[in-house]
Amino acid sequence: MQVPAQFDYERATGVRHAIALLTRYGPESRLVAGGHSLIPMMKLRIANPETLIDINDLDELTGISITDGALRIGAMVRHAELLDSPLAVEHFPILVDAERVIADPVVRNRGTIGGSLCQADPSEDLSAAFTALHAVAVIEGESGRREVPAREFHTGPYQTVVGDAEILVEVRVPIRTGSGSAYEKVERRVGDWAVAAGGAALWLDGDTVGEVGIGLTAVGAAHFCAPQAEDFLRGGPATEERFAEAGRIAAEHVRPTADQRGPEDYKRHLAGELTTRALRRAAARARGSEA
Known part of the structure; x- marks a missing residue:
């Protein structure tokens, strides 16, 4: 049976109280709310906080x-x-x-x-x-x-x-006008961590990309973003061909790691494909042609 190491428990009554408790107990204290990430890590002894500060009343x-x-x-x-x-x-x-x-x-x-x-x-x-x-x-x-x-x-x-x-x-x-956004994910089973996933947000001025954001996860994208692909799209037409090229650029700059969810080349391929799909759906939503 996996059980956490011994820890102290405090229950915060407000944000300022939570900050005071963090200050009092120092860097070995941790906040807990839902606990679905922290508690499993504590059971495996990956995380060993000396004090848990419950913030569910905030x-x-x-x-x-x-x-x-x-x-x-x-x-x-x-x-x-x-x-x-x-x-x-x-x-x-x-x-x-x-x-x-x-x-x-x-x-x-x-x-x-x-x-x-x-x-x-x-x-x-x-x-x-x-x-x-x-x-x-x-x-x-x-x-x-x-x-x-x-x-x-x-x-x-x-x-x-x-x-x-x-x-x-x-x-x-x-919140800005002319926006559309979408998220695409490939997972081994429903609710699993992503093999790869990509999100896109577009702000269109007519058919021109005024602003864009691309987020990638599980593929080694620095800070979860794809700035090179965004720079390519910004100021240009919102077309399928340019979305595909943005996907290729995004895939070129990720640094995936091979693991039980797949090899590097597969994850890199997914990064590009999911970027393209997310951009396509985001554009459709910005134009009002998809809910």
């Missing part, structure tokens, strides 16, 4: 709303809430696409958006989706709040810019 980190021209998603929003959100469906369907293929209902009912992002798993779906959307993470610490672009949030596998005494409080996605 209602100030919940809710999905439109605030100051951006979609605001609280860090404690559960995956199931984002999946069912009319605001997400209306403005950023890529988030709903991604949530549909994350784990299973049990995980989605308890797991949180903030927990997924802060876990920083290289195969995590929402990291690629928020990267494609040029989202911004809002982090709070003792000295106040700071904003970090999603593309700078992850510093490596299982590593983020969130400090020892800081907490991710929300994610903001700017």
